[in-house]
Amino acid sequence: MQNYSRRAAFGALDMNLLDWTAAQPTNKPDDPCTLCPNGITVADNYDGPYNNGYTCSDYLDYYAYYDAESDICTGGRGVSDIESHCCPTVANNPCIICPDGATAGEEIVPSVYEMRTCKDLIEAALTFDAESEMCLVHAKFDEYECCPSSTTEFVDYCNICPNGITAGDDFVPWSSFSTCKDLVQYAKVYENGSVGCNHYKG
Numbered sequence: 001m002q003n004y005s006r007r008a009a010f011g012a013l014d015m016n017l018l019d020w021t022a023a024q025p026t027n028k029p030d031d032p033c034t035l036c037p038n039g040i041t042v043a044d045n046y047d048g049p050y051n052n053g054y055t056c057s058d059y060l061d062y063y064a065y066y067d068a069e070s071d072i073c074t075g076g077r078g079v080s081d082i083e084s085h086c087c088p089t090v091a092n093n094p095c096i097i098c099p100d101g102a103t104a105g106e107e108i109v110p111s112v113y114e115m116r117t118c119k120d121l122i123e124a125a126l127t128f129d130a131e132s133e134m135c136l137v138h139a140k141f142d143e144y145e146c147c148p149s150s151t152t153e154f155v156d157y158c159n160i161c162p163n164g165i166t167a168g169d170d171f172v173p174w175s176s177f178s179t180c181k182d183l184v185q186y187a188k189v190y191e192n193g194s195v196g197c198n199h200y201k202g
Contacts, residue, residue: 025065025066026065027065028064028065029065029066029067029068031067031068031069032063032064032065032066032067032068033063033064033066033067033068033070033072033073033079034063034064034068035059035060035063035079035082035083035086035087036056036060036083036086036087038087039087040056040057040060040086040087041086041087041088041089042056042085042086042087042088046085046086049081049082049085049086050115056082056085056086056087059082059086060082060086063079063082080128080132080134081134083127084124084127084128084134085124088123088124088126088127089127090126090127091126091127091128091129091130092129093129093130093131094125094126094127094128094129094130095125095126095127095128095129095130095132095134095135095139096125096126096130097121097122097125097135097139097140097142097143097146097147097150098118098122098143098146098147098150099150100147100149100150101122101147102118102119102122102146102147103146103147103148103149103150104118104145104146104147104148105118106118106119107119108145108146110142110145110146111142111145118142118145118146118147121139121142121146122142122146124139125139125142125143133195133199136194136195136196137190137195137196137199140189140190140196141186141189141196144189151189152191154188154190154191154192156191156192156193157187157188157189157190157191157192158187158188158189158190158191158192158194158196158197158200158201159187159188159192160183160184160187160200160201161180161184165180165181165184167180168180169181183200186200187200187201
């Protein structure tokens, strides 16, 4: 399974700050977007959320140029993901994946996009609420990769393109690197009508 493709298919934010900064506001607003309000809690030498040379401080400073009510602050997956790396705190109703551990191996790195091990992903899931999209969509797929035996197989699974792929099996939508054939297969991890299924159908 091409894990980078799956992440890109989810529409994950491009974490290249050089590209972001080109369209970034030039002045900080009166009510800035604040990530990690209690500060960065990981090690000072932590290489940042995506192992791309940018630190947690870089990301927090970037978001501070946006208003707290802006879409990039309130609606992006990036905010939740960065906080799960830079100032992780267990949610009141935590997202629990792989209850019996990472049966695929704790040191397996299922996604070249994030560079985190299965052990890291299981711990990161605890920072998300069990009813959040981060849990029901993204962490669920981490579970599928890190402990496939824990993943429920649905009789009524998410079936996108029920009449077949008409654009072609190898067609790659959104420059995501995932083919239509890949996406139809990935969607089967989710139950029909679930948040994850609706995400894929969208």
